[in-house]
Amino acid sequence: MTKVPTSDWSLLYHQVREVISHGADIVRVAVKFPSDVENLTRLVKEFPQPIIADIHFNHKLAIEAIKAGVAGIRLNPGNISDESRIDEILKVVRDYNPDLVIRVGMNSGSIPDDLRNKDMSEALVQGALRYISILEDKNFFNIKVSLKSSDVATTIRANERFRNLSDYPLHLGVTATGDSLSGVIKSSIGIGYLLLHGIGDTIRVSLNADPVEEVKVGRKILSSLGLGGVDLVACPTCGRSLVDIKPIVQELSNLIENRPDLFSGITRIAVMGCEVNGPGEAREADLGVACGRGWGLIFAKGRAIRRVRFDDIISSIIEEAARIREEKNGFVRKGQTEII
Ligand code: SF4
Secondary structure: OOOOOOOOHHHHHHHHHHHHHOOOOOEEEEOOOOOHHHHHHHHHHHOOOOEEEEEOOOHHHHHHHHHHOOOEEEEOOOOOOOHHHHHHHHHHHHHHOOOOEEEEEEEHHHOOHHHOOOOHHHHHHHHHHHHHHHHHHOOOOOEEEEEEOOOHHHHHHHHHHHHHHOOOOEEEOOOOOOOHHHHHHHHHHHHHHHHHOOOOOEEOOOOOOOHHHHHHHHHHHHHHOOOOOOEEEEOOOOOOOOOOOHHHHHHHHHHHHHOHHHHOOOOEEEEEOOOOOHHHHHHHOOEEEEEEOOEEEEEEOOEEEEEEEHHHHHHHHHHHHHHHHHHHOOOOOOOOOOOO
């Protein structure tokens, strides 16, 4: 989600371009004032990625956002609940964009008054279900749901409860997570737990930081779970290691982030600091290296294939990634003999 005033085109354009270039698939933008709509229209024209308008309190802004061509709107049941207003919104959806998605976005900070005395996870679920039934009664089913709390356990419980009761897609996130480190930890636990249990369709990491950092963390959560991108694993090193593997890890991390094309089809790369436990982990990855003093043993798809100079480890991994890619694309690969 963008964090600059939507009314400032230069800031908005730059931020949206940055988050997309770092891997955001969907961008949500706060629409707080009627004057924001002009830039929303420009944004929709400028970027092919879905733009979602985040709306609170003012249903007229939802109507204008739909007319601006957004792919979806987020409505908060805690502050837009009047049925006649929902009718007005749905009429514009049908007239302008019948494919538009409405996200029912429940947040622990804006629970409807009559649910405040309930357990928070239950209140989130009930608030969402009630809103969904209003939309369904009006024959609208293009719905996704988010149930967010600043408490990790509440977020998990709410999403689990909801999944037991409904099949609508779930957008996951832990909200108001605190400082950046806390945010990374809370988001990783909350989102990671749910994804591992097969719950969740889209994610947003909320950090008190630049949204590019949120996208990077989100990408790492997905790659850590084998749900997209490259999972770069590195041993913590210990007294057995005779080399400093940090520069290799750093460079590979930069390449994975900025040149993902080099590693397409690769899901895991392992960089290990010694020849004792290193080979085992390196074998488990698509590509791996177990380092000794001044050299590295390169592994590809479970086999030790080459011993290279320490300075050539990165180029060797890139070369092997290209080989694996070629093989996947149907080119015949010359057989490689395992060297140990
Ligand atoms: S792989 Fe080797 S260097 Fe790394 S932590 Fe394990 S034993 Fe230590």
